[in-house]
Amino acid sequence: MNNQHARVLTVMTIAMMILSLGVGPALAEKKKHKEKSEEELGFRSESLYSEEKEKPAHGEYSKTEPGKSRRIERAFENSPPLIPHDLTGMLPIAETNNACLNCHMPEHAKSLGATPLPKSHFTDLVTGMDLKGKLDGHRYPCMECHVPQVNIPEPIKNTFKADFRKKESRTSSDLLESLNEGVKTE
Ligand code: HEC
Numbered sequence: 001m002n003n004q005h006a007r008v009l010t011v012m013t014i015a016m017m018i019l020s021l022g023v024g025p026a027l028a029e030k031k032k033h034k035e036k037s038e039e040e041l042g043f044r045s046e047s048l049y050s051e052e053k054e055k056p057a058h059g060e061y062s063k064t065e066p067g068k069s070r071r072i073e074r075a076f077e078n079s080p081p082l083i084p085h086d087l088t089g090m091l092p093i094a095e096t097n098n099a100c101l102n103c104h105m106p107e108h109a110k111s112l113g114a115t116p117l118p119k120s121h122f123t124d125l126v127t128g129m130d131l132k133g134k135l136d137g138h139r140y141p142c143m144e145c146h147v148p149q150v151n152i153p154e155p156i157k158n159t160f161k162a163d164f165r166k167k168e169s170r171t172s173s174d175l176l177e178s179l180n181e182g183v184k185t186e
Protein backbone atom coordinates (compact mmCIF):
# COMPACT_ATOMS: atom_id res chain seq x y z
CA MET A 1 0.00 0.00 0.00
CA ASN A 2 1.47 3.35 -0.97
CA ASN A 3 1.16 6.47 1.15
CA GLN A 4 -1.72 7.94 -0.79
CA HIS A 5 -3.80 4.78 -0.42
CA ALA A 6 -3.10 4.70 3.29
CA ARG A 7 -4.29 8.34 3.63
CA VAL A 8 -7.53 7.64 1.74
CA LEU A 9 -8.16 4.62 3.95
CA THR A 10 -7.59 6.66 7.13
CA VAL A 11 -9.97 9.39 5.93
CA MET A 12 -12.60 6.75 5.13
CA THR A 13 -12.21 5.06 8.49
CA ILE A 14 -12.62 8.37 10.32
CA ALA A 15 -15.65 9.19 8.17
CA MET A 16 -17.22 5.82 9.00
CA MET A 17 -16.61 6.37 12.72
CA ILE A 18 -18.25 9.78 12.58
CA LEU A 19 -21.19 8.37 10.64
CA SER A 20 -21.68 5.46 13.00
CA LEU A 21 -21.61 7.82 15.97
CA GLY A 22 -24.00 10.38 14.47
CA VAL A 23 -26.41 8.42 12.28
CA GLY A 24 -26.65 5.33 14.47
CA PRO A 25 -28.48 7.01 17.35
CA ALA A 26 -30.53 9.07 14.89
CA LEU A 27 -31.78 5.89 13.22
CA ALA A 28 -32.62 4.34 16.57
CA GLU A 29 -34.50 7.53 17.49
CA LYS A 30 -36.52 7.31 14.29
CA LYS A 31 -37.54 3.74 15.10
CA LYS A 32 -38.63 4.72 18.61
CA HIS A 33 -40.89 7.56 17.35
CA LYS A 34 -43.33 5.92 15.00
CA GLU A 35 -44.39 8.13 12.13
CA LYS A 36 -47.73 9.84 12.69
CA SER A 37 -50.56 9.19 10.29
CA GLU A 38 -52.58 12.13 8.98
CA GLU A 39 -55.46 11.14 11.28
CA GLU A 40 -53.19 11.55 14.28
CA LEU A 41 -52.06 15.04 13.34
CA GLY A 42 -53.61 18.07 14.98
CA PHE A 43 -56.22 17.93 17.72
CA ARG A 44 -59.11 16.47 15.69
CA SER A 45 -59.27 12.72 15.54
CA GLU A 46 -60.71 12.35 12.04
CA SER A 47 -59.07 12.39 8.64
CA LEU A 48 -58.44 15.88 7.34
CA TYR A 49 -60.44 14.93 4.24
CA SER A 50 -63.64 14.10 6.12
CA GLU A 51 -65.89 16.83 7.42
CA GLU A 52 -68.84 14.53 8.20
CA LYS A 53 -67.92 12.89 11.49
CA GLU A 54 -65.94 15.62 13.21
CA LYS A 55 -68.41 18.21 14.46
CA PRO A 56 -66.94 21.39 15.90
CA ALA A 57 -67.89 21.83 19.55
CA HIS A 58 -70.76 24.28 19.93
CA GLY A 59 -71.85 25.95 23.10
CA GLU A 60 -74.78 28.14 24.01
CA TYR A 61 -74.49 31.87 23.56
CA SER A 62 -75.46 34.03 26.51
CA LYS A 63 -79.20 34.10 27.15
CA THR A 64 -78.88 36.96 29.61
CA GLU A 65 -80.69 40.02 28.39
CA PRO A 66 -78.83 43.34 28.01
CA GLY A 67 -78.86 45.20 31.28
CA LYS A 68 -78.50 41.99 33.30
CA SER A 69 -75.32 40.49 31.87
CA ARG A 70 -71.83 41.03 33.28
CA ARG A 71 -69.14 42.71 31.20
CA ILE A 72 -66.22 40.43 30.28
CA GLU A 73 -62.69 41.56 31.14
CA ARG A 74 -60.90 42.96 28.06
CA ALA A 75 -58.57 40.47 26.35
CA PHE A 76 -55.80 43.10 26.17
CA GLU A 77 -55.48 46.85 26.26
CA ASN A 78 -57.83 48.46 23.72
CA SER A 79 -59.09 45.15 22.40
CA PRO A 80 -62.68 45.19 21.13
CA PRO A 81 -64.83 44.18 24.11
CA LEU A 82 -66.67 40.84 23.86
CA ILE A 83 -70.47 40.86 23.85
CA PRO A 84 -71.75 39.54 27.18
CA HIS A 85 -75.52 39.63 26.45
CA ASP A 86 -78.18 37.83 24.42
CA LEU A 87 -78.52 38.98 20.80
CA THR A 88 -81.97 37.56 20.04
CA GLY A 89 -83.90 39.84 17.69
CA MET A 90 -80.88 42.09 16.97
CA LEU A 91 -79.39 40.24 14.01
CA PRO A 92 -78.61 40.51 11.22
CA ILE A 93 -77.32 44.08 11.25
CA ALA A 94 -78.86 45.52 8.07
CA GLU A 95 -78.02 48.59 6.04
CA THR A 96 -81.03 50.45 7.38
CA ASN A 97 -81.35 48.76 10.75
CA ASN A 98 -78.69 48.40 13.40
CA ALA A 99 -80.25 47.48 16.76
CA CYS A 100 -76.91 47.86 18.56
CA LEU A 101 -77.01 51.61 17.99
CA ASN A 102 -80.35 51.91 19.84
CA CYS A 103 -78.57 51.17 23.10
CA HIS A 104 -74.89 51.93 22.45
CA MET A 105 -75.09 55.42 20.89
CA PRO A 106 -73.76 57.75 23.58
CA GLU A 107 -77.09 59.62 23.88
CA HIS A 108 -78.95 56.40 24.84
CA ALA A 109 -76.22 54.34 26.52
CA LYS A 110 -75.99 56.08 29.86
CA SER A 111 -79.64 55.76 30.86
CA LEU A 112 -79.65 52.10 29.76
CA GLY A 113 -76.45 51.14 31.58
CA ALA A 114 -74.77 50.20 28.26
CA THR A 115 -71.17 51.12 27.38
CA PRO A 116 -71.30 54.11 25.01
CA LEU A 117 -69.52 53.87 21.65
CA PRO A 118 -66.01 55.26 22.15
CA LYS A 119 -64.65 58.37 20.41
CA SER A 120 -62.62 56.21 18.02
CA HIS A 121 -65.89 55.05 16.39
CA PHE A 122 -66.76 58.69 15.58
CA THR A 123 -63.37 59.42 14.04
CA ASP A 124 -62.05 58.69 10.57
CA LEU A 125 -58.88 56.89 11.63
CA VAL A 126 -57.36 57.24 8.14
CA THR A 127 -57.42 61.04 8.13
CA GLY A 128 -57.81 61.56 11.87
CA MET A 129 -60.90 63.68 11.19
CA ASP A 130 -63.41 64.09 14.02
CA LEU A 131 -66.78 63.11 12.50
CA LYS A 132 -68.63 65.21 15.10
CA GLY A 133 -70.90 62.51 16.47
CA LYS A 134 -71.49 60.75 13.14
CA LEU A 135 -70.57 57.05 13.22
CA ASP A 136 -67.66 56.16 10.91
CA GLY A 137 -69.04 53.86 8.20
CA HIS A 138 -66.35 51.24 8.89
CA ARG A 139 -67.83 50.77 12.35
CA TYR A 140 -71.37 50.00 11.22
CA PRO A 141 -70.98 46.17 11.12
CA CYS A 142 -70.26 45.87 14.85
CA MET A 143 -69.83 42.11 14.78
CA GLU A 144 -66.88 42.27 12.45
CA CYS A 145 -64.95 43.08 15.62
CA HIS A 146 -67.25 42.43 18.61
CA VAL A 147 -68.27 38.83 19.18
CA PRO A 148 -70.29 36.91 21.76
CA GLN A 149 -68.76 34.04 23.74
CA VAL A 150 -69.71 30.45 24.51
CA ASN A 151 -68.51 28.47 27.49
CA ILE A 152 -66.72 25.41 26.08
CA PRO A 153 -63.36 23.80 26.89
CA GLU A 154 -60.53 25.13 24.74
CA PRO A 155 -59.04 22.52 22.38
CA ILE A 156 -55.66 24.11 23.03
CA LYS A 157 -55.00 25.95 26.28
CA ASN A 158 -54.42 29.64 25.75
CA THR A 159 -51.58 30.81 27.94
CA PHE A 160 -51.61 34.42 26.71
CA LYS A 161 -51.64 36.88 29.61
CA ALA A 162 -52.42 40.50 28.87
CA ASP A 163 -50.49 43.29 30.53
CA PHE A 164 -52.70 46.24 31.42
CA ARG A 165 -50.79 49.42 32.14
CA LYS A 166 -53.78 50.99 33.89
CA LYS A 167 -56.42 49.34 36.05
CA GLU A 168 -59.23 51.00 34.04
CA SER A 169 -57.99 49.39 30.81
CA ARG A 170 -59.35 46.05 32.02
CA THR A 171 -62.90 47.34 31.59
CA SER A 172 -62.70 50.36 29.26
CA SER A 173 -60.79 51.66 26.26
CA ASP A 174 -58.93 54.87 25.40
CA LEU A 175 -57.66 54.13 21.91
CA LEU A 176 -57.89 57.67 20.61
CA GLU A 177 -55.81 59.04 23.47
CA SER A 178 -53.12 56.35 23.20
CA LEU A 179 -53.05 55.79 19.43
CA ASN A 180 -50.23 58.23 18.75
CA GLU A 181 -48.25 57.39 21.86
CA GLY A 182 -44.55 57.59 21.08
CA VAL A 183 -45.17 59.09 17.62
CA LYS A 184 -43.70 62.53 17.02
CA THR A 185 -45.88 64.81 14.90
CA GLU A 186 -44.45 67.96 13.34
C1 HEC B 1 -81.36 46.73 24.61
C2 HEC B 1 -80.08 47.43 24.66
C3 HEC B 1 -78.89 46.82 23.98
C4 HEC B 1 -78.78 46.38 22.68
C5 HEC B 1 -79.87 46.37 21.61
C6 HEC B 1 -77.41 45.95 22.51
N1 HEC B 1 -76.71 46.12 23.68
FE1 HEC B 1 -74.76 45.68 23.97
N2 HEC B 1 -74.93 46.14 25.95
C7 HEC B 1 -76.08 46.63 26.55
C8 HEC B 1 -75.83 46.77 27.99
C9 HEC B 1 -76.84 47.32 28.99
C10 HEC B 1 -74.50 46.32 28.20
C11 HEC B 1 -73.74 46.22 29.54
C12 HEC B 1 -73.85 44.82 30.10
C13 HEC B 1 -75.22 44.55 30.65
O1 HEC B 1 -75.67 45.32 31.50
O2 HEC B 1 -75.85 43.55 30.23
C14 HEC B 1 -73.98 45.95 26.91
C15 HEC B 1 -72.69 45.46 26.70
C16 HEC B 1 -72.13 45.29 25.46
C17 HEC B 1 -70.73 45.05 25.21
C18 HEC B 1 -69.63 44.95 26.26
C19 HEC B 1 -69.11 46.34 26.56
C20 HEC B 1 -68.05 46.36 27.62
O3 HEC B 1 -67.79 47.47 28.14
O4 HEC B 1 -67.46 45.33 27.94
C21 HEC B 1 -70.57 44.96 23.86
C22 HEC B 1 -69.28 44.72 23.12
C23 HEC B 1 -71.88 45.10 23.27
N3 HEC B 1 -72.81 45.30 24.26
C24 HEC B 1 -72.11 45.04 21.91
C25 HEC B 1 -73.37 45.04 21.35
C26 HEC B 1 -73.63 44.77 19.96
C27 HEC B 1 -72.59 44.46 18.91
C28 HEC B 1 -74.99 44.86 19.80
C29 HEC B 1 -75.78 44.61 18.53
C30 HEC B 1 -75.61 43.28 17.92
C31 HEC B 1 -75.56 45.22 21.09
N4 HEC B 1 -74.55 45.29 22.01
C32 HEC B 1 -76.91 45.46 21.32
C33 HEC B 1 -77.26 46.96 25.92
C34 HEC B 1 -77.57 46.64 24.60
Ligand code: HEC
Pocket: 078, 079, 080, 081, 098, 100, 101, 104, 115, 116, 117, 118, 119, 120, 121, 138, 139, 140, 141, 142, 143, 144, 145, 146, 171, 172, 173, 174, 175, 176
Ligand atom coordinates in the same frame (compact mmCIF):
# COMPACT_ATOMS: atom_id res chain seq x y z
C1 HEC C 1 -63.33 47.60 12.96
C2 HEC C 1 -63.57 46.99 14.25
C3 HEC C 1 -64.74 47.52 15.06
C4 HEC C 1 -66.04 47.72 14.66
C5 HEC C 1 -66.67 47.47 13.30
C6 HEC C 1 -66.76 48.19 15.83
N1 HEC C 1 -65.89 48.25 16.91
FE1 HEC C 1 -66.37 48.78 18.79
N2 HEC C 1 -64.43 48.67 19.33
C7 HEC C 1 -63.41 48.21 18.54
C8 HEC C 1 -62.14 48.30 19.26
C9 HEC C 1 -60.78 47.87 18.74
C10 HEC C 1 -62.46 48.84 20.53
C11 HEC C 1 -61.49 49.17 21.66
C12 HEC C 1 -60.61 50.36 21.28
C13 HEC C 1 -61.42 51.59 21.01
O1 HEC C 1 -62.00 52.15 21.93
O2 HEC C 1 -61.50 51.98 19.84
C14 HEC C 1 -63.91 49.05 20.54
C15 HEC C 1 -64.60 49.55 21.63
C16 HEC C 1 -65.99 49.51 21.74
C17 HEC C 1 -66.74 49.72 22.96
C18 HEC C 1 -66.13 50.00 24.35
C19 HEC C 1 -65.98 51.47 24.61
C20 HEC C 1 -65.30 51.78 25.93
O3 HEC C 1 -65.33 52.96 26.33
O4 HEC C 1 -64.72 50.91 26.58
C21 HEC C 1 -68.06 49.57 22.65
C22 HEC C 1 -69.23 49.71 23.59
C23 HEC C 1 -68.15 49.27 21.23
N3 HEC C 1 -66.87 49.26 20.71
C24 HEC C 1 -69.31 49.01 20.55
C25 HEC C 1 -69.40 48.88 19.16
C26 HEC C 1 -70.65 48.81 18.42
C27 HEC C 1 -72.03 48.82 19.02
C28 HEC C 1 -70.32 48.75 17.10
C29 HEC C 1 -71.23 48.80 15.90
C30 HEC C 1 -72.02 50.02 15.76
C31 HEC C 1 -68.85 48.68 17.03
N4 HEC C 1 -68.34 48.81 18.30
C32 HEC C 1 -68.11 48.52 15.86
C33 HEC C 1 -63.53 47.74 17.26
C34 HEC C 1 -64.67 47.85 16.47
